[in-house]
Amino acid sequence: MKKSKKAERFMESFIRTFTRRQERANTQKEEEDGNSLEAIAVKEQKVFRYETLATATHDFNPRYKLGEGGYGPVFKGKLGDGREVAVKRLGRGSTQGKREFSNEAMLLSQVQHKNVVNLYGYCVHGDDKLLVYEYVPNESLDKLLFSKENKNGELDWKRRYDVINGVARGLLYLHEDAHTTIIHRDIKAANILLDEKWTPKIADFGLARLYPEDQTHVNTRVAGTTGYMAPEYVMHGLLSTKADVFSYGVLVLELITGQKNSSFTPRPHGQSLREWAWKLYKKGQSLEMIDPDMRPSAVADQITVCVQVGLLCTQPDPKLRPDMNRVMVILSKKSSLDELSIPGITGSTFQSSYWGESYSSSTFANASSSKASTAGSVSTSLSQSFTSSSNASTSNT
Numbered sequence: 001m002k003k004s005k006k007a008e009r010f011m012e013s014f015i016r017t018f019t020r021r022q023e024r025a026n027t028q029k030e031e032e033d034g035n036s037l038e039a040i041a042v043k044e045q046k047v048f049r050y051e052t053l054a055t056a057t058h059d060f061n062p063r064y065k066l067g068e069g070g071y072g073p074v075f076k077g078k079l080g081d082g083r084e085v086a087v088k089r090l091g092r093g094s095t096q097g098k099r100e101f102s103n104e105a106m107l108l109s110q111v112q113h114k115n116v117v118n119l120y121g122y123c124v125h126g127d128d129k130l131l132v133y134e135y136v137p138n139e140s141l142d143k144l145l146f147s148k149e150n151k152n153g154e155l156d157w158k159r160r161y162d163v164i165n166g167v168a169r170g171l172l173y174l175h176e177d178a179h180t181t182i183i184h185r186d187i188k189a190a191n192i193l194l195d196e197k198w199t200p201k202i203a204d205f206g207l208a209r210l211y212p213e214d215q216t217h218v219n220t221r222v223a224g225t226t227g228y229m230a231p232e233y234v235m236h237g238l239l240s241t242k243a244d245v246f247s248y249g250v251l252v253l254e255l256i257t258g259q260k261n262s263s264f265t266p267r268p269h270g271q272s273l274r275e276w277a278w279k280l281y282k283k284g285q286s287l288e289m290i291d292p293d294m295r296p297s298a299v300a301d302q303i304t305v306c307v308q309v310g311l312l313c314t315q316p317d318p319k320l321r322p323d324m325n326r327v328m329v330i331l332s333k334k335s336s337l338d339e340l341s342i343p344g345i346t347g348s349t350f351q352s353s354y355w356g357e358s359y360s361s362s363t364f365a366n367a368s369s370s371k372a373s374t375a376g377s378v379s380t381s382l383s384q385s386f387t388s389s390s391n392a393s394t395s396n397t
């Protein structure tokens with residue numbers, strides 16, 4: 001009896017010592033990783049001194065404030081080397097530790113693509129966390145697309161088509177080609193900036209990574225924006241790259257129609273932008289939905305393909321939405337696809353107020369199972385015919 005107590009004590013002490021050693025080793029490794037990331041960041045000049053940013057923005061002078069979003073104010077600045085920057089001062093909602101923030105910011109500052117706003121680097125100064133972006137001189141897309149005063153016919157079809165293509169390329173990069181899969185979660189016209197050549201740049205990417213989702217402060221912010229969020233994300237918290245595909249589809253329909261999805265007006269029977277677009281598409285009247293402001297520059301074939309893309313991407317079932325790779329393939333086609341039978345909305349059992357549409361609850365319930373709902377089976381045939389046509393086009397290119 002005594003012997004077994006002794007053995008028990010020995011085992012306990014052995015496990016304690018072993019666990020402590022293991023923890024020490026892990027902490028050391030983490031520190032080494034952190035230090036080496038920090039070292040790389042310094043070497044690559046991703047870490048900015050606070051004083052540098054204060055000088056660049058004239059002490060964060062309100063006169064240099066570009067605006068303020070959900071994450072905090074953004075200031076325009078000019079670095080000593082002449083680069084113009086936008087400095088985003090993150091609000092205190094981010095309780096991330098210094099090293100955790102630096103690691104994430106360091107990873108994000110490796111992201112480089114023509115259609116993604118370049119994050120030059122970051123700075124942690126006491127409680128202040130700052131992100132330093134390339135300055136993108138033209139307005140954000142929403143200001144040009146939705147505000148009548150700003151329109152002046154600048155956003156003709158060619159520019160809109162370039163935005164549709166550019167954002168698709170940027171998203172494909174974030175989803176598949178960046179060192180880590182980045183789901184944006186908040187693709188919308190306000191987060192697309194236009195540079196001096198009207199090249200679209202996806203902004204605010206990766207902010208969800210810098211603000212962990214469990215921070216109640218940003219829950220609603222991180223969850224996205226009304227009207228752009230995929231139903232499976234809103235209703236079941238299912239997050240995948242397909243959530244971005246959905247938001248992208250909404251953006252495409254907005255670019256074609258000039259209508260803001262969330263305040264869509266011509267809705268005879270309370271229909272949403274997508275329902276309206278779908279009905280016109282089914283009647284072969286896609287061109288009737290185009291924004292009157294860009295009618296003179298419209299290219300019918302391209303618009304028809306884009307309407308199809310918008311409708312495919314906003315299908316309620318994420319499995320049936322194309323991924324961004326496939327979107328690129330469709331966009332690269334010169335003529336419209338064969339008629340699509342994009343699923344209608346059948347067997348509505350509840351209303352989704354954010355989107356203003358009714359969805360079949362079974363569509364959601366089966367989102368992650370292979371059992372197809374009524375709507376699902378219709379769209380499966382769509383997807384199949386669609387897959388074969390896109391495959392054909394891949395092999396042609």
Ligand SMILES: Nc1ncnc2c1ncn2[C@@H]1O[C@H](COP(=O)(O)OP(=O)(O)OP(=O)(O)O)[C@@H](O)[C@H]1O
Nearest residue numbers: 066067068069070071074086133134135136140190
């Ligand atoms: N890199 C940048 N270059 C130029 N202007 C920028 C840049 N980043 C942001 N801005 C401007 O700063 C303002 C605030 O941007 P921010 O991204 O913080 O918020 P938002 O996208 O308007 O709103 P929210 O964060 O709630 O989605 C916007 O007017 C935007 O046009």
